Amino acid sequence: xxxxxxxxxxxxxxxxxxxxxxxxxxxxxxxxxxxxxxxxxxxxxxxxxxxxxxxxxxxxxxxxxxxxxxxxxxxxxxxxxxxxxxxxxxxxxxxxxxxxxxxxxxxxxxxxxxxxxxxxxxxxxxxxxxxxxxxxxxxxxxxxxxxxxxxxxxxxxxxxxxxxxxxxxxxxxxxxxxxxxxxxxxxxxxxxxxxxxxxxxxxxxxxxxxxxxxxxxxxxxxxxxxxxxxxxxxxxxxxxxxxxxxxxxxxxxxxxxxxxxxxxxxxxxxxxxxxxxxxxxxxxxxxxxxxxxxxxxxxxxxxxxxxxxxxxxxxxxxxxxxxxxxxxxxxxxxxxxxxxxxxxxxxxxxxxxxxxxxxxxxxxxxxxxxxxxxxxxxxxxxxxxxxxxxxxxxxxxxxxxxxxxxxxxxxxxxxxxxxxxxxxxxxxxxxxxxx
Amino acid sequence: xxxxxxxxxxxxxxxxxxxxxxxxxxxxxxxxxxxxxxxxxxxxxxxxxxxxxxxxxxxxxxxxxxxxxxxxxxxxxxxxxxxxxxxxxxxxxxxxxxxxxxxxxxxxxxxxxxxxxxxxxxxxxxxxxxxxxxxxxxxxxxxxxxxxxxxxxxxxxxxxxxxxxxxxxxxxxxxxxxxxxxxxxxxxxxxxxxxxxxxxxxxxxxxxxxxxxxxxxxxxxxxxxxxxxxxxxxxxxxxxxxxxxxxxxxxxxxxxxxxxxxxxxxxxxxxxxxxxxxxxxxxxxxxxxxxxxxxxxxxxxxxxxxxxxxxxxxxxxxxxxxxxxxxxxxxxxxxxxxxxxxxxxxxxxxxxxxxxxxxxxxxxxxxxxxxxxxxxxxxxxxxxxxxxxxxxxxxxxxxxxxxxxxxxxxxxxxxxxxxxxxxxxxxxxxxxxxxxxxxxxxxxxxxxxxxxxxxxxxxxxxxxxxxxxxxxxxxxxxxxxxxxxxxxxxxxxxxxxxxxxxxxxxxxxxxxxxxxxxxxxxxxxxxx
Ligand SMILES: Cc1cc2nc3c(=O)[nH]c(=O)nc-3n(C[C@H](O)[C@H](O)[C@H](O)COP(=O)(O)OP(=O)(O)OC[C@H]3O[C@@H](n4cnc5c(N)ncnc54)[C@H](O)[C@@H]3O)c2cc1C
Ligand code: SF4
Ligand code: SF4
Numbered sequence: 001x002x003x004x005x006x007x008x009x010x011x012x013x014x015x016x017x018x019x020x021x022x023x024x025x026x027x028x029x030x031x032x033x034x035x036x037x038x039x040x041x042x043x044x045x046x047x048x049x050x051x052x053x054x055x056x057x058x059x060x061x062x063x064x065x066x067x068x069x070x071x072x073x074x075x076x077x078x079x080x081x082x083x084x085x086x087x088x089x090x091x092x093x094x095x096x097x098x099x100x101x102x103x104x105x106x107x108x109x110x111x112x113x114x115x116x117x118x119x120x121x122x123x124x125x126x127x128x129x130x131x132x133x134x135x136x137x138x139x140x141x142x143x144x145x146x147x148x149x150x151x152x153x154x155x156x157x158x159x160x161x162x163x164x165x166x167x168x169x170x171x172x173x174x175x176x177x178x179x180x181x182x183x184x185x186x187x188x189x190x191x192x193x194x195x196x197x198x199x200x201x202x203x204x205x206x207x208x209x210x211x212x213x214x215x216x217x218x219x220x221x222x223x224x225x226x227x228x229x230x231x232x233x234x235x236x237x238x239x240x241x242x243x244x245x246x247x248x249x250x251x252x253x254x255x256x257x258x259x260x261x262x263x264x265x266x267x268x269x270x271x272x273x274x275x276x277x278x279x280x281x282x283x284x285x286x287x288x289x290x291x292x293x294x295x296x297x298x299x300x301x302x303x304x305x306x307x308x309x310x311x312x313x314x315x316x317x318x319x320x321x322x323x324x325x326x327x328x329x330x331x332x333x334x335x336x337x338x339x340x341x342x343x344x345x346x347x348x349x350x351x352x353x354x355x356x357x358x359x360x361x362x363x364x365x366x367x368x369x370x371x372x373x374x375x376x377x378x379x380x381x382x383x384x385x386x387x388x389x390x391x392x393x394x395x396x397x398x399x400x401x402x403x404x405x406x407x408x409x410x411x412x413x414x415x416x417x418x419x420x421x422x423x424x425x426x427x428x429x430x431x432x433x434x435x
Numbered sequence: 436x437x438x439x440x441x442x443x444x445x446x447x448x449x450x451x452x453x454x455x456x457x458x459x460x461x462x463x464x465x466x467x468x469x470x471x472x473x474x475x476x477x478x479x480x481x482x483x484x485x486x487x488x489x490x491x492x493x494x495x496x497x498x499x500x501x502x503x504x505x506x507x508x509x510x511x512x513x514x515x516x517x518x519x520x521x522x523x524x525x526x527x528x529x530x531x532x533x534x535x536x537x538x539x540x541x542x543x544x545x546x547x548x549x550x551x552x553x554x555x556x557x558x559x560x561x562x563x564x565x566x567x568x569x570x571x572x573x574x575x576x577x578x579x580x581x582x583x584x585x586x587x588x589x590x591x592x593x594x595x596x597x598x599x600x601x602x603x604x605x606x607x608x609x610x611x612x613x614x615x616x617x618x619x620x621x622x623x624x625x626x627x628x629x630x631x632x633x634x635x636x637x638x639x640x641x642x643x644x645x646x647x648x649x650x651x652x653x654x655x656x657x658x659x660x661x662x663x664x665x666x667x668x669x670x671x672x673x674x675x676x677x678x679x680x681x682x683x684x685x686x687x688x689x690x691x692x693x694x695x696x697x698x699x700x701x702x703x704x705x706x707x708x709x710x711x712x713x714x715x716x717x718x719x720x721x722x723x724x725x726x727x728x729x730x731x732x733x734x735x736x737x738x739x740x741x742x743x744x745x746x747x748x749x750x751x752x753x754x755x756x757x758x759x760x761x762x763x764x765x766x767x768x769x770x771x772x773x774x775x776x777x778x779x780x781x782x783x784x785x786x787x788x789x790x791x792x793x794x795x796x797x798x799x800x801x802x803x804x805x806x807x808x809x810x811x812x813x814x815x816x817x818x819x820x821x822x823x824x825x826x827x828x829x830x831x832x833x834x835x836x837x838x839x840x841x842x843x844x845x846x847x848x849x850x851x852x853x854x855x856x857x858x859x860x861x862x863x864x865x866x867x868x869x870x871x872x873x874x875x876x877x878x879x880x881x882x883x884x885x886x887x888x889x890x891x892x893x894x895x896x897x898x899x900x901x902x903x904x905x906x907x908x909x910x911x912x913x914x915x916x917x918x919x920x921x922x923x924x925x926x927x928x929x930x931x932x933x934x935x936x937x938x939x940x941x942x943x944x945x946x947x948x949x950x951x952x953x954x955x956x957x958x959x960x961x962x963x
Binding site for chain 1: 510511512513515516517518519520521605606607608611721722879881882883884886887888889890892893902903906920923924927928929932933934
């Protein structure tokens with residue numbers, strides 16, 4: 001029986017395993033050095049916040065694995081030897097495979113600051129980070145103030161987490177508003193205001209220079225590049241993630257930022273595949289970044305690869321881009337592409353509407369010449385994935401999308417609709433541009 | 436490596452102390468409760484009206500104030516911080532104290548009302564006496580333990596309703612639904628029956644929104660007689676009672692799902708959603724619990740159907756010349772109706788039912804055997820081998836009292852707030868059956884947006900593993916879903932929407948994930 005070994009029990013690895021099991025009877029082993037059972041990485045924050053227990057963020061009950069004959073191995077793979085089709089664990093064990101799937105995910109990206117090795121410095125990517133956070137910041141007595149470096153999705157989650165325990169948070173963001181690498185200005189500024197309204201000391205345009213220790217070797221303060229010292233007991237590093245690939249050095253598997261794969265997710269070595277956060281497309285797909293560190297792409301890659309391995313070669317072909325997040329109380333969804341000022345295409349124009357309460361807004365991107373709808377960002381209003389998928393496939397015009405926005409609304413029943421207001425704002429803007 | 440046990444949250448010692456206003460509010464509420472407690476121990480209050488007013492006002496105001504102090508100073512949004520750290524909401528010391536306290540109250544209420552001050556002859560004593568003035572004011576009669584209970588129940592839904600509304604003040608579905616249960620409880624369950632009793636003394640106490648089999652006693656002989664004796668209005672109420680089972684309920688469930696009842700109207704649901712809200716995450720989500728649920732709740736349906744049939748059967752006559760409805764016509768009628776439903780389901784809905792079909796078939800079989808048994812083995816006054824009365828008493832004891840009261844509410848802080856609705860309520864089971872088979876209601880899953888975080892499953896009071904469906908891109912069509920809307924509210928990615936729509940495509944059973952470009956996903960013929 002063919003033995004498929006998967007390194008990494010995250011969403012990518014587990015989805016691949018589930019689907020291979022659905023389609024075949026192969027022997028499947030899943031290796032992880034992190035947690036014995038699959039858990040939802042996206043839900044780490046809720047455990048610290050007391051919304052859920054650890055068991056609640058595990059999508060499958062413990063009996064699931066045995067029932068589906070998915071063998072779980074706990075340990076860290078130190079070396080991959082493709083010529084022998086063998087894996088070597090850090091504790092001396094080894095295992096052989098017929099096909100190997102690398103689904104090793106990401107780890108915190110840092111910029112070599114001084115003081116990173118101090119015991120109260122942490123990222124927020126894995127279970128061990130969460131355990132460390134619980135040790136260094138259990139409450140505001142032990143940790144009166146924390147500094148978070150890096151204004152992205154994980155940074156804002158960490159800020160929200162710490163605030164639930166009454167810990168003062170200083171949030172250093174290099175740009176002049178939150179996440180401007182991705183969000184257009186109007187949205188970024190609204191989110192900045194919302195973050196600040198939750199009692200976060202948000203410092204735009206501020207960079208960290210070093211982390212300063214006290215005599216005992218604990219974190220004492222953060223030094224900014226402006227020379228300011230911000231006293232704190234903990235530093236959260238949330239300046240992005242990078243693929244987890246060090247252990248592949250010397251294996252002969254080609255890597256760049258991530259593990260290089262073709263469209264069938266095969267690496268440079270035949271019979272070895274890479275999926276999820278650790279994979280890097282040799283040729284980017286559309287506007288998608290070559291390394292896609294998001295939940296659903298890991299799932300889709302796992303699904304596509306399972307088919308390939310079970311006899312139906314299948315390319316990874318994601319449809320239109322979508323994603324979602326939540327910034328404290330404001331939910332965010334995006335369908336298609338809306339670029340920030342920094343990355344905007346020369347043909348891309350935006351229509352932006354913001355509600356007077358400053359907690360809801362949308363941005364519709366469209367083609368300057370043809371008026372074709374390119375994408376939408378929505379904050380505080382839920383939208384239907386299916387409808388936008390269809391409109392993008394149908395190449396609808398932005399005007400059409402805005403006129404029909406109600407069809408796409410996914411807010412709970414009885415919610416107020418903002419469509420009329422949005423349509424009026426759009427019409428006014430159009431008139432102004434014509435004049 | 437890891438030091439955490441599987442079911443404990445990691446470490447966890449965040450701030451959980453109450454703020455000053457919350458403390459004062461708690462104190463005020465407790466003062467109100469102390470008055471009730473003193474009355475229970477027969478402390479004589481000089482002016483009962485005054486002290487009762489004080490007590491109920493303190494409880495209501497304390498609870499509402501607590502709600503305001505908890506939420507109004509915060510941003511509107513999800514308020515589940517620290518739920519699993521708090522002693523009261525996570526089966527800690529205070530959770531157990533509360534659970535045991537409530538359980539004792541229910542045991543006294545159902546089985547030892549004399550300790551609450553009920554006396555066979557002469558004036559009430561204790562806490563019941565304290566409620567006499569209010570009862571006399573409303574219906575003209577002295578209070579009973581049920582009046583005390585009804586009043587406290589209404590106060591709880593009303594006061595905790597405010598708290599709930601403020602907790603979810605960003606969510607209009609939750610607000611409207613809560614106003615609705617507050618309204619139905621105060622008017623239909625509490626005021627209207629009392630006032631009707633004042634206007635027409637012969638009418639039996641009838642909470643019009645309480646439908647068979649929830650009010651399993653509705654068709655007992657004494658009630659039927661009372662309805663008939665009360666003249667036109669009594670007959671009208673009786674007809675309404677029958678219509679609500681066979682017409683109103685299925686029609687509304689068809690259009691809106693069982694939520695129209697369980698989350699918008701019902702009193703048990705009302706209490707669970709308001710006072711019980713802090714305990715909703717305690718429901719068991721395991722597959723095992725789901726199995727137990729289906730066996731237990733369907734057994735209760737079988738039990739209540741047989742029991743009610745037996746009760747009615749026992750007081751009907753044999754002689755068609757006296758009354759058209761005789762013992763045998765009645766049995767045949769019940770059997771015929773059940774067969775009709777059963778055949779219809781098996782013919783048209785079999786594919787949708789899968790496992791439930793087995794349960795349905797077993798339940799149907801047991802009932803039919805029971806009916807045959809009634810016919811052949813019953814002697815005078817006896818049905819089957821028991822007296823109908825004994826069957827009724829057993830049901831009232833086991834299901835009506837122990838299950839719905841003692842376990843259903845007393846165990847809120849231990850088993851969650853909908854234990855009764857999930858495992859015990861025959862009404863919920865019948866509505867659920869309708870919801871599963873022919874209803875426009877479903878919870879739509881928003882394409883591929885689910886991140887499998889588990890908030891929806893954790894906060895589903897019915898123990899439905901919502902995530903299991905959402906992460907596969909499937910809609911949720913489950914008989915037990917009461918449509919509380921909380922899964923949709925707590926979802927951080929906007930994945931779930933409760934809605935009514937055409938039956939076609941209601942259950943998406945293919946698990947395609949929106950996002951994979953299925954049409955374009957070409958199969959490459961030759962692997963490299
Ligand atoms: C805090 C946080 C919030 C997030 N929120 C969102 C969100 O809201 N939406 C979204 O789309 N995405 C989100 N993401 C990103 C998303 O979680 C990832 O894209 C996804 O988990 C990647 O899955 P994966 O299976 O590729 O890898 P992972 O989940 O990272 O799994 C890889 C596993 O492999 C193990 N491993 C690695 N190397 C070895 C080795 N040599 N030996 C043994 N085991 C090894 C690792 O320990 C890990 O357990 C979030 C990420 C974080 C950290
Ligand atoms: S599935 Fe959702 S709406 Fe239904 S009972 Fe559970 S939480 Fe409520
Ligand atoms: S549906 Fe929402 S709450 Fe449920 S698991 Fe998915 S993202 Fe989380």
